[in-house]
Amino acid sequence: MPMNTGYRKDKSTGSEEFDEVKYKSAIGALLYLCNNTRPDISASVSILAQQTKGPLNRDWVEVKRVFKYLKETIDLKLKIGYEGDNKTDVVKVYADADWASDLQDRKSNSGDCIFLNNMLVSWQCKKQQCVSLSSTEAEYTSVSRNWFVI
Structure with a gap:
């Protein structure tokens, strides 16, 4: 999973603020990836991008989790081209x-x-x-x- 499913509900951990510039830079890189090659992280990036003002350490932990997911699934690719013998568009x-x-x-x-x-x-x-x-x-x-x- 690119993101912890309980991320939004768990407000207890990592209450210290994180470096906003570093966080925004990481979110920008993830936005580029999800818009161009990795749609599987779109939901996670969309949720994390809402925290760009005053991010907390717990938010940064989730950003690192998305990067770890990308590293572990580096072989996933988008297929481009026609597939199959069917002549009708589906x-x-x-x-x-x-x-x-x-x-x-x-x-x-x-x-x-x-x-x-x-x-x-x-x-x-x-x-x-x-x-x-x-x-x-x-x-x-x-x-x-x-x-x-x-």
Whole structure:
């Protein structure tokens, strides 16, 4: 896992502030990677990028965890090119959301990826604009953002 699943809930460890310039530099490098070659870290980077003002040591520990994940999964690659004998184009869209994961504003994070003939052509991970009242509504909001793309 590129990020500890209990990161947002655990506020007890590492309450000292960390160097903001070093933290922003690391987040910038991770943003470049997730936008260009490694969509698998998009959710983690999106969550960590929200802490750029006054980051704590616990935030830096999670950034280092993402870099460790990248080092351990260096052989993962995006596939580019047509695959298979099927002559028709097949579009698949996958979307997911976590309901009210941000404990301060109760907004959900959502992510999605679009495949064309088993080739990843688009991906995104971002915080939703609205507050969902249920996990179903968070999922529906995540999926509804993609219908205009297809």
